[in-house]
Amino acid sequence: MPAELDFSAPAHVLAPLLIGVTLLVDGVGGRIVETEAYDGTDPASHSFRGRTPRNAAMFGPAARAYVYRSYGVHWCLNLVCGQMGDGAAVLIRALAPTHGLEQMHARRSVQDERLLCAGPGRLTQALAIDGSFDHLPLLEPPFELLAPPGGAPAPALVTGPRIGITRAVDVPWRFGEAGSRYVSRPFPGDAAAGAALRRR
DNA sequence: AGACGGATTGCCT
DNA sequence: GGCAATCCGTCTA
Numbered sequence: 001m002p003a004e005l006d007f008s009a010p011a012h013v014l015a016p017l018l019i020g021v022t023l024l025v026d027g028v029g030g031r032i033v034e035t036e037a038y039d040g041t042d043p044a045s046h047s048f049r050g051r052t053p054r055n056a057a058m059f060g061p062a063a064r065a066y067v068y069r070s071y072g073v074h075w076c077l078n079l080v081c082g083q084m085g086d087g088a089a090v091l092i093r094a095l096a097p098t099h100g101l102e103q104m105h106a107r108r109s110v111q112d113e114r115l116l117c118a119g120p121g122r123l124t125q126a127l128a129i130d131g132s133f134d135h136l137p138l139l140e141p142p143f144e145l146l147a148p149p150g151g152a153p154a155p156a157l158v159t160g161p162r163i164g165i166t167r168a169v170d171v172p173w174r175f176g177e178a179g180s181r182y183v184s185r186p187f188p189g190d191a192a193a194g195a196a197l198r199r200r
Numbered sequence: 201a202g203a204c205g206g207a208t209t210g211c212c213t
Numbered sequence: 214g215g216c217a218a219t220c221c222g223t224c225t226a
Contacts, residue, residue: 036207038207044207045207046222049222052221052222052223053221054221054222055222068207069219069220069221070206070208070209071205071206071207071208071220072206072219072220072221073208073218073219074208074209076207076208093207120208121209122208122209125209163207163208164206164207164208165207166205166206184208201226202224202225202226203223203226204222204223204224204225205221205223206220206221206222208218209217210216210218211215211216211217211218212214212215212217213214213215213216
């Protein structure tokens with residue numbers, strides 16, 4: 001895993017560092033282009049009201065997965081971080097597909113590569129992540145985290161308010177790779193991404 | 201014990 | 214743009 005990736009860091013510190021890191025499950029996945037931070041002090045977080053069976057992974061050791069069912073339909077993947085009891089985690093919202101495109105297409109019936117992993121529920125489907133992944137260590141198979149190629153410049157970042165929440169709506173804890181065509185939704189003010197969208 | 205609603209997506213009009 | 218699908222923690226009684 002990338003040496004600079006410190007899962008003991010707070011969620012809002014780790015979340016931007018994850019942009020550009022490659023996330024694989026059984027060799028299938030891509031480059032993380034969109035994340036969101038949550039922690040126990042945050043009214044928008046599942047952990048805000050304390051530990052429950054559903055969110056228990058958020059209160060356990062860092063560098064494990066927190067996988068929950070969204071709207072009774074989709075699975076969403078979080079990377080637990082911070083100190084024990086923080087209730088901190090980073091939601092992975094989108095990947096730029098790079099590994100195992102064929103398998104991802106087989107799991108998701110979309111032709112457009114851009115839609116393979118553009119959204120928290122979509123990427124878990126593409127990587128075949130479900131509830132059985134809850135609590136799994138991130139630094140062991142089937143997970144794999146790969147640093148960007150050595151010497152590669154850090155990706156330019158964009159930030160904004162988080163998606164789909166009703167509380168703490170102004171906290172800018174959504175992070176993305178500037179100009180990426182693979183984010184779940186455009187970032188306000190990301191001119192490069194807007195231009196890329198209009199271009200095609 | 202029962203109602204409510206969500207860190208979403210995809211299909212319908 | 215609207216809305217169904219469908220699970221479960223949380224809130225109210």
